[in-house]
Amino acid sequence: MSIYRLGHVEVRVPDLELASAYYTEVLGLIEVARQGNSVYLKGWDEHDHHSVILTYAPRYGIEHIAWKCDNVDDLQLYETKLEKYGCHVERIPAGEELAMGDGIRFETPSGHHMELYHEMEKVGNGLPKLNPPPVRDDLIGIAPPRLDHTLLLAENVGDAGHFMKEALDFRMTEQLVNGEGHQLIVFLERSHTPHDVAFATGTDGGLHHIAFHLDNWIEVGNAADTLTMNGIEIDIGPTRHGLTRGHTIYFFDPCGNRNEVFSGGYYVDPDFEPITWTEDQFGKALFFYEGKINEQFVNRHT
Numbered sequence: 596m597s598i599y600r601l602g603h604v605e606v607r608v609p610d611l612e613l614a615s616a617y618y619t620e621v622l623g624l625i626e627v628a629r630q631g632n633s634v635y636l637k638g639w640d641e642h643d644h645h646s647v648i649l650t651y652a653p654r655y656g657i658e659h660i661a662w663k664c665d666n667v668d669d670l671q672l673y674e675t676k677l678e679k680y681g682c683h684v685e686r687i688p689a690g691e692e693l694a695m696g697d698g699i700r701f702e703t704p705s706g707h708h709m710e711l712y713h714e715m716e717k718v719g720n721g722l723p724k725l726n727p728p729p730v731r732d733d734l735i736g737i738a739p740p741r742l743d744h745t746l747l748l749a750e751n752v753g754d755a756g757h758f759m760k761e762a763l764d765f766r767m768t769e770q771l772v773n774g775e776g777h778q779l780i781v782f783l784e785r786s787h788t789p790h791d792v793a794f795a796t797g798t799d800g801g802l803h804h805i806a807f808h809l810d811n812w813i814e815v816g817n818a819a820d821t822l823t824m825n826g827i828e829i830d831i832g833p834t835r836h837g838l839t840r841g842h843t844i845y846f847f848d849p850c851g852n853r854n855e856v857f858s859g860g861y862y863v864d865p866d867f868e869p870i871t872w873t874e875d876q877f878g879k880a881l882f883f884y885e886g887k888i889n890e891q892f893v894n895r896h897t
């Protein structure tokens with residue numbers, strides 16, 4: 596009984612039409628629904644109704660992050676744990692959020708709005724369950740199969756990680772520490788991957804990026820072609836992270852939210868012993884080939 600993966604993220608966009616055109620035609624997510632000021636999207640191989648919500652807001656950034664639980668009883672379990680931790684928890688009745696069942700909502704000590712839920716309407720991945728082909732033939736753009744993880748910002752990364760571990764049972768996979776042993780970046784997982792969420796030092800409530808899974812390094816190269824041919828601003832890459840070992844490109848949606856495509860990583864057992872990077876290796880930890888961070892890594896975010 597627990598959280599098993601990142602379910603969905605709600606991203607703020609100052610121009611909903613521009614953003615939805617980019618997310619469907621260049622990134623290649625599939626538009627599932629529109630309601631009010633929001634557009635609901637999914638990766639092609641996801642079965643749930645949506646994994647990304649774009650919502651109109653004057654300023655870009657992250658509105659909420661939602662985690663999927665194994666069992667509906669997990670909501671009560673985590674409500675108790677969160678309240679014990681000092682969080683105010685609100686119940687979300689089924690149907691309040693489009694296609695979503697019962698949930699709980701709370702604010703983390705790092706100022707992020709998070710939700711837990713168990714049920715979401717299934718729309719399928721467009722492939723038959725009997726003798727399916729391996730891929731759809733109507734995909735456009737980069738077309739990642741699914742949402743992978745998010746990197747959030749926190750003034751106190753140690754506290755942010757502690758909360759995820761103690762209140763929500765996340766496991767730490769990697770950390771980057773300064774000379775005094777304080778965490779500057781921390782990576783946490785529930786899905787046996789290097790990370791479902793990470794926190795880097797920055798403004799509370801901030802977003803560094805949302806990342807989409809690609810199957811391999813060739814797909815990352817193809818994504819770079821697609822981004823370049825569409826005139827999308829690339830932040831860095833294609834390259835490789837030291838942290839997580841992932842192959843990556845960072846780039847920006849037309850509203851300023853940083854996106855990532857991510858492939859690789861490694862399998863994480865529940866008893867995995869965390870990896871530590873030291874601040875003198877900061878550059879290689881972030882971008883293994885370049886060995887240094889670009890100015891935008893720390894200066895451009897929400």
Ligand SMILES: [Fe+2]
Pocket residue numbers: 744745746804806855857
């Ligand atoms: Fe990432």
